[in-house]
Amino acid sequence: MIPLILRRIAQSLPTLFLVVAGSFFLIRLAPGGPFDLERPLPPAAMENLRRVYGLDQPLIVQFGRYLLSLLRGDLGPSFTFRDLTVTDLFARGLPVSVTLGGLALVLALGLGLGLGSVAAFDRGGAADRLVGLAASLGLAVPNFVTAPLLQIVFGLGLAWLPVGGWADGAPQNLVLPVLTLALPHAAGIARLTRASLGEVLIQPHIRTQRAMGLSRARIARHALRGALLPVVATLGPLAAGLMTGSVVVETIFGLPGIGRYFVEGALNRDYTLVMGTVILVAVMVIVFNLIADLIAATLDPRVRLSA
Amino acid sequence: MSPALVRRLVRDRPALAALASLVLIALACLVGPQLTGHPPERIYPDFVRVAPSLAAHPRPDAVRPALTRLAFRMRLTLEDVTQDGDRVRMTLTAPKPIDARSLRLLPRSGLFGEAQVRERSADGRRLVVEAPIRTLHFLLGTDALGRDLLTRCLAAGQVSLLIGLTAALAALLIGVAYGAVSGMAGGTVDALMMRLLDILYALPFVFFVIMLLVFFRAGLWLVLVAVAAVEWLDMARIVRTQTLSLKDRDFIRAASALGAGTGRILVRHIVPNTLGSIIAAATLLVPRVILLESFLSFLGLGVQEPDTSWGVLIAEGARALESAPWMLAAPACFLVVTLVALNRLGDGLGEALDPRLSAAEAR
Numbered sequence: 322m323i324p325l326i327l328r329r330i331a332q333s334l335p336t337l338f339l340v341v342a343g344s345f346f347l348i349r350l351a352p353g354g355p356f357d358l359e360r361p362l363p364p365a366a367m368e369n370l371r372r373v374y375g376l377d378q379p380l381i382v383q384f385g386r387y388l389l390s391l392l393r394g395d396l397g398p399s400f401t402f403r404d405l406t407v408t409d410l411f412a413r414g415l416p417v418s419v420t421l422g423g424l425a426l427v428l429a430l431g432l433g434l435g436l437g438s439v440a441a442f443d444r445g446g447a448a449d450r451l452v453g454l455a456a457s458l459g460l461a462v463p464n465f466v467t468a469p470l471l472q473i474v475f476g477l478g479l480a481w482l483p484v485g486g487w488a489d490g491a492p493q494n495l496v497l498p499v500l501t502l503a504l505p506h507a508a509g510i511a512r513l514t515r516a517s518l519g520e521v522l523i524q525p526h527i528r529t530q531r532a533m534g535l536s537r538a539r540i541a542r543h544a545l546r547g548a549l550l551p552v553v554a555t556l557g558p559l560a561a562g563l564m565t566g567s568v569v570v571e572t573i574f575g576l577p578g579i580g581r582y583f584v585e586g587a588l589n590r591d592y593t594l595v596m597g598t599v600i601l602v603a604v605m606v607i608v609f610n611l612i613a614d615l616i617a618a619t620l621d622p623r624v625r626l627s628a
Numbered sequence: 629m630s631p632a633l634v635r636r637l638v639r640d641r642p643a644l645a646a647l648a649s650l651v652l653i654a655l656a657c658l659v660g661p662q663l664t665g666h667p668p669e670r671i672y673p674d675f676v677r678v679a680p681s682l683a684a685h686p687r688p689d690a691v692r693p694a695l696t697r698l699a700f701r702m703r704l705t706l707e708d709v710t711q712d713g714d715r716v717r718m719t720l721t722a723p724k725p726i727d728a729r730s731l732r733l734l735p736r737s738g739l740f741g742e743a744q745v746r747e748r749s750a751d752g753r754r755l756v757v758e759a760p761i762r763t764l765h766f767l768l769g770t771d772a773l774g775r776d777l778l779t780r781c782l783a784a785g786q787v788s789l790l791i792g793l794t795a796a797l798a799a800l801l802i803g804v805a806y807g808a809v810s811g812m813a814g815g816t817v818d819a820l821m822m823r824l825l826d827i828l829y830a831l832p833f834v835f836f837v838i839m840l841l842v843f844f845r846a847g848l849w850l851v852l853v854a855v856a857a858v859e860w861l862d863m864a865r866i867v868r869t870q871t872l873s874l875k876d877r878d879f880i881r882a883a884s885a886l887g888a889g890t891g892r893i894l895v896r897h898i899v900p901n902t903l904g905s906i907i908a909a910a911t912l913l914v915p916r917v918i919l920l921e922s923f924l925s926f927l928g929l930g931v932q933e934p935d936t937s938w939g940v941l942i943a944e945g946a947r948a949l950e951s952a953p954w955m956l957a958a959p960a961c962f963l964v965v966t967l968v969a970l971n972r973l974g975d976g977l978g979e980a981l982d983p984r985l986s987a988a989e990a991r
Contacts, residue, residue, distance in 0.1 A: 336827045347836070351843030461967035463919055465926045466960045469946045473953065568927060573946070583835060584927060587842040599835050 326611065333607040340603040341391070341596070345384055348592050355400035355590040374400065387596070396600070397593035401586070407597035414566070414579035417487060421570070421578065422563035424495060425502035429559075432503065433510025434552070438541060440511065441518035441548075452511060459508025468501045468573040485575040498574045502567060506559055510552055518548040546620060553617045557610035564609075565602045633904075636980040643976025646969035653966055657785030665765070666776035668783040669934060672739075672764070677952040680769040680777070691716055691761060694739055702730040716740070717758045725752030734759050768958045771941075772948050777958050780941060785962055787937040791852055792918040798856035799917070800910045803863025808894050808902075810864070811871025818868075825864060833858045834920075841929040851930050855917050866909050870902040904981040911974035915967040922963060938963040 356362060356370050371377045375386060390397060396407035440452035475497060476484035488494045521527060521544045530540050566580025579598065586594035637643060661668055692709055695718060699706035704726065707719040720726065734740040734757075741760035748755055768777040810821040837854040844850060874880060875898065883893050922939025924930035926946075931937040938959045945956030 339827060343836070344839070347839055347843075351839075353843075457968050457971055458964070460971060461915070461964045462960075463922060463926075463942075463963070465923070465946060466942060466956070466964070469949050469956055473949060477950070569923070584838060584842075584929075587839055595839070602835065 322615075326615075329611050329614075330607075336607070337600070337603055340599060341388070342384070344596055344599045345387065346380070348590070348595055349380055349383075351590070353590050355592060374398070391600075396597040399594050400591040401589045401594070402591075407593050410582060410594065411579060411597065411601065414577055414582065417576055418566035418571075418578035418580060419564050421495065421498050421502060421576070422560070422566065424499045425506070426560055426563050428499060428503040429506035429510055429563075432507035434514050434545075436507070437511040437514025438518055438545065440515040441522060442537070442541070444519060444522075449515075452515065456508040456511045456515075459504050460512070462505070464501050464505065464567065465569045465573065467504060468497070468570060471497045471501060472573070485573070487576050498570050498576060501570050501574075502563060506563070509555070513552050513555065514548060517551045518544055521547045549620055550617055553613055553620065556616070557613035558606060560609040560613075561602065561605040565598075565605055633980050637976060640976045640980065643973055643980075646972035646976065649965060650969045650973065653785065653962070653969075654789060657782045657789060660782035661779050661786075664767075664776060664779045664782070666779045668775070668779045668936075670775060670779075672770065672774040672776075675764070675766065675770050675774045677772060677948070677955075678766050678770040678774075680767060680954050680958070684763040684765060691739075694737070698734060698737055704730070711761075714761050714763065715758055716761055717746070717756065720755045720757060722753055726755050739764070769952070769954045771944060771955055772952065777941075777955065780936060781938070781959050781962050784936040784938050784941050784959065785966075787848065787931055787935055788918050788921065788939070788963070789966075791848070791855070791921045791931075791937070792914045795852050795855040795859065795917045795921075796910055796913040798852070799858075799860040799913060800863055800906065802856070803860035804867050804899060804902075804906060806860070807864040807867025807869075808871050808898055811868040812875060812890060812894055812898065814872075814875075822868070825861060828861055837920075837924070838927070838929060841924060848931055848935055851921055851924060855920050855924075858920070859913055859917060863906070863909055863913070866905055867899075867902055870905060871898050874898055874901055905978075908974055908978040908981055911970060911977055915970040915974075918963070918967065918970075 354376070355374075356367060361367075362370070368377070375383060378386070387397065394408075396411075398406050399410060402410060436452045436455070440449040443449045472484050475482045482493050482496050484497075486494055527540060527544055530543060566578035568580045568584050570576070571578045571580040579601070582594055583598040585591070586598060691711060695709060695716070696706055699720060702720075704720040704722045707721060709716060709718045711717075734743045739762055741762055743757050743759040746756045746758050766776050766778070768781065771777055771780065806821065806825075810818050813821075837858060840854050841850060880893060880897055883897055888896070918938075921930055921937060922942060925937050925939030926943045928943070931940055933940075941959035942956060942963065945952075945954075945959060948955045
C-alpha cells in the first residue's frame with residue numbers, strides 16, 4: 322500500500338510541474354503587471370518595487386527562484402494583500418472553504434445515495450420519476466441561480482437564516498451555502514447511483530438473494546457495495562472541487578474562503594496568489610483522486626491499484 | 629439512424645417532449661426578437677423595472693408624468709392635458725416662439741406616435757398638439773435600464789445556443805480526431821496519447837480558461853475557443869474505447885485487406901460506426917458548455933455588452949434581486965428549461981443507442 326501511494330505521488334510530479342510551468346508563463350505573458358495603477362507610479366518607485374519582488378530578473382531566473390522557494394514550501398508574498406504571504410491567505414481562507422466543502426460533500430453523498438437507491442428500487446414507479454425530475458432540475462439549475470433563490474426565500478422571505486456572512490462558522494450561516502454547493506452534486510450522485518444500482522439489481526446473484534427471501538435492506542446492502550464503484554470514481558475531482566471553494570458561492574454569500582482568490586488574483590495580476598491557488602487546486606485533485614482510488618480498492622478487491 | 633433507433637426514440641415520450649421544447653426555444657430565439665416589437669437594445673427610460681404583465685403600457689396615470697418629463701426636455705411648459713382613448717391632446721407654451729421640430733422628441737421617446745399640431749397661436753408661443761399613445765407590452769417586464777426583458781432573453785438565447793452548439797461541435801471534432809487516432813494507432817502512441825490525456829484531466833482547466841479571459845480581454849470568440857479547449861477530453865475517451873473495440877472486427881480487416889489505408893479506414897469505417905455514441909455524448913456536452921459559458925459570463929468574464937447571454941442576464945438579475953426578481957427568474961427559466969431538455973434528450977439518445985436494449989428487442 323505505502324509503496325503504491327509513494328509511486329502515485331511520484332507519478333503526479335510531472336503533472337504538477339506542468340501546472341506550475343504552464344500557469345507561470347501564461348501569467349507573465351499577459352499584458353499588465355501587479356503594480357499598474359490608475360495613476361502610474363514614478364519610474365524610480367516602480368523600479369524599486371520590481372527589484373524588491375525580483376521582477377527585474379530574466380523570466381527564467383524568476384522561474385528558477387520560484388521553483389526553489391516552492392521546494393521549501395514557500396508560495397511567496399502576495400502582491401495585492403500587503404504584508405501577507407500567499408500561505409497566510411490560505412491559512413485564513415482554507416478552513417472556511419474546507420468546512421463548507423466537506424459538509425457539502427457529506428450532504429451530497431447522503432442525499433444522492435439515498436435518493437438514487439430509492440429510485441433504483443422503485444424503477445419506473447412514482448418515486449423513481451420524482452427523483453429523476455428532481456435530479457435533472459438539480460443538474461440544470463446553476464448555483465448562481467440557486468444561491469439568490471435560497472437567499473430570497475429563507476433569508477428575506479421567511480427570515481429564518483442569515484442572507485450571508487461567515488460569523489466564525491455559526492451553523493445558521495452555513496446552511497444556505499452548503500445547500501447551494503451540495504444540490505447539483507447530490508443530483509449527479511443520485512443519477513449515477515440509480516443507473517449503477519439498477520444494473521446490479523438485475524444481476525443473477527441479486528435474483529438469487531430475492532429468491533432466498535432476503536430482506537430488502539440486506540439485498541440493498543449487497544447491491545450497493547457493487548454499485549458504489551462508479552460513484553467513488555467521480556469522488557476525487559468532486560471533493561477537490563468542493564474543498565477549494567467556489568467563487569460564486571463565496572461572492573454571493575460573502576464568505577472569506579479561498580475560492581475568490583483566484584479570480585481576484587488574476588484580475589489584479591497578483592502573480593504569486595494565482596500561482597498558489599492553481600497549485601493548491603492541482604494538489605487537491607491529485608490527493609483526492611488517490612484517496613478515491615484507495616476507497617475503490619477496498620470496496621472491490623478486483624480493482625487492482627494500477628499505476 | 630436506423631429505423632429501430634427512431635422507433636425507440638419516438639416511444640420515449642420525455643425525450644420527444646424535450647426535443648419539441650428545444651426546437652420551440654431555438655425558433656423563438658431565432659425569430660422572436662423581431663416579433664416582440666422591441667429591438668433588444670431599445671431603452672425606455674420611462675419604463676425601468678416594469679413588472680411582467682399582459683397589460684399595455686403606458687398605464688393611463690403614467691401618461692401625464694411622461695409628458696411632463698418630455699416637455700421639460702423640450703424646454704416647454706405643459707398645460708391642460710386631455711386623454712381621449714389612445715390619443716392625447718395637450719397645450720404647450722413657451723416664452724419664445726416654439727420650433728415645431730422639438731416635437732420630434734415625442735415619437736423618439738417610444739411612448740407616443742407622430743405629433744400633429746392642431747392649433748398655433750399667432751405669436752407662435754402656444755401650440756395645441758395631438759399625438760397617438762403607443763401601446764407597449766412588456767410580457768416579462770423590463771430590466772434596470774428599461775429594456776424589454778423578453779426580447780433580451782431571446783436575443784441572449786441566440787448567443788448562448790450559438791456558443792453551446794459551436795463549442796460543442798469544436799470539442800467534438802478535436803475529441804473524435806484525438807480518440808480515433810489514439811485508438812487506431814495502438815501501442816506506444818496510444819499509451820503516450822492517453823497519458824497526455826490523464827495529465828490534462830488533472831489540470832485545473834477552468835482556471836486556465838479564467839486566466840485566458842482575464843488577460844486577453846473577454847469576448848464571444850475567446851469564450852468559445854476556451855470552452856471547446858476544455859471539454860473535448862471526455863469525447864476523446866469515448867471515441868478511443870469505441871475505436872479499440874471496432875478495429876479488430878472483420879469488416880475493418882476486410883477493408884484493410886482490400887488495400888484501404890489507415891486514414892481511409894478511420895474516416896470511412898471507424899468514425900461513422902461510433903457516430904451514435906458521439907451524438908449522444910455531444911448532446912450532453914451542449915448543456916455543459918452553455919452552463920460553463922453562463923458561469924463565466926456571471927463572473928463578468930464571458931460575453932460582453934452589447935452582446936448578451938443568459939449568464940449575463942442572470943448576473944444582472946441576481947444584482948437586482950430585491951427590486952426586480954423577474955430579472956433573475958426570466959433568464960433563469962430559459963436557461964434551466966433548455967438545459968433540462970438537452971440533458972433529457974441526450975439521455976434518451978444514449979438509452980436508445982444502448983446495444984443491450986436492441987438485443988432485448990430482437991429477442
